[in-house]
Amino acid sequence: MKSYAVFLRGINVGGINIKMADLKSALASCGFTEVKTLLASGNVALASELGAPxxxxxxEGCLRKEFGYDAWVVVLGADKVAGIVEACPYPADDKSTHTYITLASDTAMLDELFEAGTRLDGTQQHRLGPEAMAWLAPAGGTLDSPFSKLSSKPRFKSGTTTRNLRTMIKVRDATAALQNG
Structure with missing residues (x-):
């Protein structure tokens, strides 16, 4: 069995509401084991014999069938999540900024997003590997930050999702616990 982190895009915002107990039940009924949801923003640790793709x-098929929406997820192995958290040069807690990690299932899409971010004034970002990048937003102004506005464009919907670093640490710990059994 392999331990995975699954990051759902766009649930419990914008009208797509899924209770975490229902999500856990749906994924278990689709054959995944040791399913654990984290927070209410679509973070899951689970085990499977399947490879990440x-x-x-x-x-995605399970969510579309069970909840009737156009589901998009990013799936990363436990070791990959740990590496992303370790590679992040920004703090998890800071009074003036918040650290976010944008994850991608489509490397070319993340390349495009990262390149576009380099052209934004005042944006601090750092590539963490082919499937992740970190960026900073001012405390209290995340949604108004230039990078947040850029990354929320429909163009990036099917291949990216963003979490704060504190959430990524919780997901790392949960997937490591599954992996270490």
Whole structure:
């Protein structure tokens, strides 16, 4: 069994509401084991015999069937999540800024987003690997930050999702616990 983190895009915002108990039940009924949801923003730790691309395909199909929405997820192995958290040069807690990690299932899409971010005034960002990048937003102004506005464009919807670093640490710890059994 392999331990995975699954990051759902766009649930419990914008009208797509899924209770975490229902999400856990749906994923278990689709054959995933040791399913654990974290927070209410679509973060899941689970185990599967499948590889990451197959887990992604199965979960998106499961969510579309069970909840009736155009589901998009990013799936990363436990080691990959740990590496992303470790590589982040920004603090998890700071009074003036918040650290975010944008994750991608489509490397070319993340390349495009990262390149576009380099052209924004005042944006601090750092690439963490082919599937992740970190960026800073002012405390209390995340949604109004230039990078947040850029990354929320429909162009990036099917291949990216963003979490704050504190959430990524919780997901890392949950997937490591599954992996270490």
């Amino acid at each position: 197959a887990v992604k395909q199965e979960i």
